[in-house]
Amino acid sequence: MPVPESGAEPQTAAQTRFDHTLARDQRIEPRDWMPEGYRATLVRQIAQHAHSEIIGMQPEGEWITRAPSLRRKAILFAKVQDEAGHGLYLYSAAETLGADRADLTERLISGRQKYSSIFNYPTLSYADVGVIGWFVDGAAICNQVPLCRSSYGPYARAMVRICKEESFHQRQGYELLLTMMRGSEKQRAQVQDAVDRWWWPSLMMFGPPDGNSPNSERSMAWRIKRHSNDELRQRFVDMTVPQAERLGVTLPDPELVWNEEREVWDFGTPDWSELQRVISGDGPCNQARVERRRQAHEDGAWVREAAAAHAARQQDRQAAQDQQAAQDRQTAQTAQLKGVPA
Amino acid sequence: MTARSEWPLYEVFVRGKRGLNHVHVGSLHAPDERMALTNARDLYTRRNEGVSIWVVRSDAITASTSDEIDPFFAPSGDKVYRHPTFYAIPDDVPHI
Amino acid sequence: MSDDHVYLSLAEASPEGDARWAFGTGFEDPLHGVDTALPESVDPAGLAALCLALGDDALVSAQRLAQWVTCAPELEEEVALANIGLDLLGQARLLLARAGQAEGAGRGEDQLAYFRGPEEFRNVLLAELPNGDFAHCVVRLLLFSSWRLAAFQALTAHPDPVLAAVAAKGINELAYHRDHAAQWTVRLGDGTEESRRRMLAALDELWPHLAELLDGEQQQVRAEVELTLRQVLDAAGLPVPAVPEAASGRGRAGEHTRTWPNCSPSSSRWPGRTRRRHGDRRHGVRRHGDRRHGDGRDGDRGRQVPAATRP
Numbered sequence A: 001m002p003v004p005e006s007g008a009e010p011q012t013a014a015q016t017r018f019d020h021t022l023a024r025d026q027r028i029e030p031r032d033w034m035p036e037g038y039r040a041t042l043v044r045q046i047a048q049h050a051h052s053e054i055i056g057m058q059p060e061g062e063w064i065t066r067a068p069s070l071r072r073k074a075i076l077f078a079k080v081q082d083e084a085g086h087g088l089y090l091y092s093a094a095e096t097l098g099a100d101r102a103d104l105t106e107r108l109i110s111g112r113q114k115y116s117s118i119f120n121y122p123t124l125s126y127a128d129v130g131v132i133g134w135f136v137d138g139a140a141i142c143n144q145v146p147l148c149r150s151s152y153g154p155y156a157r158a159m160v161r162i163c164k165e166e167s168f169h170q171r172q173g174y175e176l177l178l179t180m181m182r183g184s185e186k187q188r189a190q191v192q193d194a195v196d197r198w199w200w201p202s203l204m205m206f207g208p209p210d211g212n213s214p215n216s217e218r219s220m221a222w223r224i225k226r227h228s229n230d231e232l233r234q235r236f237v238d239m240t241v242p243q244a245e246r247l248g249v250t251l252p253d254p255e256l257v258w259n260e261e262r263e264v265w266d267f268g269t270p271d272w273s274e275l276q277r278v279i280s281g282d283g284p285c286n287q288a289r290v291e292r293r294r295q296a297h298e299d300g301a302w303v304r305e306a307a308a309a310h311a312a313r314q315q316d317r318q319a320a321q322d323q324q325a326a327q328d329r330q331t332a333q334t335a336q337l338k339g340v341p342a
Numbered sequence B: 001m002t003a004r005s006e007w008p009l010y011e012v013f014v015r016g017k018r019g020l021n022h023v024h025v026g027s028l029h030a031p032d033e034r035m036a037l038t039n040a041r042d043l044y045t046r047r048n049e050g051v052s053i054w055v056v057r058s059d060a061i062t063a064s065t066s067d068e069i070d071p072f073f074a075p076s077g078d079k080v081y082r083h084p085t086f087y088a089i090p091d092d093v094p095h096i
Numbered sequence C: 001m002s003d004d005h006v007y008l009s010l011a012e013a014s015p016e017g018d019a020r021w022a023f024g025t026g027f028e029d030p031l032h033g034v035d036t037a038l039p040e041s042v043d044p045a046g047l048a049a050l051c052l053a054l055g056d057d058a059l060v061s062a063q064r065l066a067q068w069v070t071c072a073p074e075l076e077e078e079v080a081l082a083n084i085g086l087d088l089l090g091q092a093r094l095l096l097a098r099a100g101q102a103e104g105a106g107r108g109e110d111q112l113a114y115f116r117g118p119e120e121f122r123n124v125l126l127a128e129l130p131n132g133d134f135a136h137c138v139v140r141l142l143l144f145s146s147w148r149l150a151a152f153q154a155l156t157a158h159p160d161p162v163l164a165a166v167a168a169k170g171i172n173e174l175a176y177h178r179d180h181a182a183q184w185t186v187r188l189g190d191g192t193e194e195s196r197r198r199m200l201a202a203l204d205e206l207w208p209h210l211a212e213l214l215d216g217e218q219q220q221v222r223a224e225v226e227l228t229l230r231q232v233l234d235a236a237g238l239p240v241p242a243v244p245e246a247a248s249g250r251g252r253a254g255e256h257t258r259t260w261p262n263c264s265p266s267s268s269r270w271p272g273r274t275r276r277r278h279g280d281r282r283h284g285v286r287r288h289g290d291r292r293h294g295d296g297r298d299g300d301r302g303r304q305v306p307a308a309t310r311p
C-alpha cells in the first residue's frame, strides 16, 4: 500500500491507541499511527529478512545445473525460486512501511544492511543442499512460525505464506539426506561432513545470546518478536536431535546431553566471536555473495530503464489516442448539430 | 539508476476459488499492467493458489486513514438493530 | 511453546504428496489415464529419436535458464524465468522417459540425461549457446518457444498417445513462455536506444539458428512461426530478417559447441558465467560418471566471456 501517514493527531492519543492495539494482541496495519522506533525496527528487521532470502538463493542456486538427478534438479530449482518469492513477499511488507525496494537493495549491495550470516558459508557437495534444507530452513521455520503472529499485519501475513512453503524446503532436505544415508559409505561421509560444517552456523542463525541482544527486549515489548533468541535456539536443538538420531548422523557437540530436570537438550556454546566476524563481513563468502547481487542489479539496470521508458511511451500514446478520440467525438457532435452528415 | 526508471508498485488480489472474493495477497513492481499481471501469476500462484488475479497501481488506491478510524467506523458500531441477533424470536419458530 | 500446533500442521504431508514439491512436473500426472504401451502403428526407433530431440532441447534450455538464477534484471523476473525453466525441465523428464521406453533398452530419464556424451545429444544449437545479456535471453526464448509451441500443437495429433499427451500439456506452458518473450521483445525493442541496440545484436546472433529449428518441419508449423515472429518484431519496431534457408548448426546430428551445458555434478559451478584462468581445473575434476564427457567438452570452462557480466 502507499506510504502510510502518521502523526496527524496529537501523539498521546495515537500512542494510546497503538498501545491498546498491542495490549489486545491485535495487529498494527499500514496506515495506523506507529512510533518511529517501531517503524524503523520493523523496516530493518523485514529488510534484513528479505535480503537473507535473496542472498540465500546463491549457495544452493549454484547446484541447480549440477543436481544429481532430474528429480532433484526440479526440486532444487523450485526451492531456490521460492526463496526469490519469499524475498519479494518481504520487500512488499517493508514497502507498506514506506520503505522503497530500490533503496533497500542499495543498502544491501553497499553493505549498509546485513543478511543472515549463514549464507556466507560455501556449499561443498550436494549433501550441503540436504543439510541446508534440514538445518537452515528448519531454523528459519522455528524463527518464523512465531512471526506469523507478529504485531505488524503485513509482516505476519507474509510469514504465513512463507512458512507454508518452508515446510516443503525442510522436508525435501531431510528426504535427500535419508536417501544419501541409504547410499554408499562415501555418501554417508558426505552427509556427516556437511552436518559438521553447518551445525554451529545454524545455531548462530538465532542471533546472539539473550544477554547480548540489545534490541531483542524492545522488539518483544512491541510484539514484533514473540520469543527470545535463546528460547528459539533451544527449540531448534530439541526438534533436531531426534531427527539426527533417526538419520544416523552425529551432531558435532560433545556437550549435547538430555537434561532430565528441564526436559530439554543441553548443548555447548557456539563460537560467538565467529558470528561477530561473519556478520561484520569476514566470513568465507561475504564478498562473493554481495558482489554477485550487485552485479546482477547493475547488469539489470538497462532492462529496468528500457521497460520503464516503453511503459511511459505507451502511456503517452494512449493519452494521445484518448484525446484524439474525444476530439473526433466533439467534431461529430458539432457536425450533427449543424445537420451535416458526420 | 535514477528514481524515474523505478517500476511502480502494484497491489495484487487473488481469487482462490470460484465463489470466493478476491483477497489482497501482497504487492510487486512491474513496468506496466500487463507485466504486473504476469508477475503476479508467477509470484503468487506458483502452487495453483488462484483462479483469477487483479492488479492495481498502489497509488491508485484511495484508502481511509487511521485518523479517520473513529468517524468512519464508530457510527456503525452502535447500529445493533442491523444484526440478526438483536431480535429475540421464540425457539419454536422454525427456519429463522 | 504455544506455537507447536502451528508447526505441526505446517509439517504435515500435503494431501497431494510429492507432486507438490517439484513444480516443473505439475500437480497432476499429465499421463494420468494415458495408455503407455507403444502402439503398433508407431515406429519405436523414430519415436525414440523424436522424443530424444525434443527432450534434449528442453533439458539444455532448462540448464541455461537455471544459470539465470540470481542474475535476473529484477527479482520478479527471477521468478518468471525459473517458472519457464521448471516447465521445460518437466517436459524434458517426460520426453526422455518416453524416449527410453520407445528405445526399449531400459534407459530412464536420468540415464539419458547423465550418461550420454555431447555427441549423443540431439538438441538444437540455439538451445545450448552460452547465456548472454537479457536481450539474448529474450530473443532465444522468443525463437525457441514460437517454434516449440507450433510444433507441439501439431504433435497433439501424434499417434503415440504419450507424446500427444505431453504435447497437450506443453502447449499451455509454451504459450505462456512465448507471450513472456513477446512482451519483453516489444518492451526492449521499443525501450531505450541501448535496449534496441542489444535486441538487434541478439537478433543478429540468434536469427540464423532459426533454420535448424525449422529444418524438416511441416509447412503449417513454418508458417505459424514466421507469422508469430513477424507480428512480434513489427510490434517491437524491430526489423524482420528473412528466414534463413540453410541450417547453420547441426546440433540435431550430435555436433555441439564446446560450451554444451551438461548436467554432470562435476561441471563448473556457474557454467558460462564464471571466468576462470586457463588451466584452473578446480571444478572440472573428473569423477565417476563423467567419463562420457571426458573429451574436453564438459562444462563451460570459461572460454566464453559472458556478455551479461561484461556489457
Ligand SMILES: [Fe+2]
Pocket (backbone or CB within 6 Å): A053, A082, A083, A086, A140, A162, A166
Ligand atoms: Fe525462504
Ligand SMILES: [Fe+2]
Pocket (backbone or CB within 6 Å): A083, A137, A140, A166, A169
Ligand atoms: Fe527456504
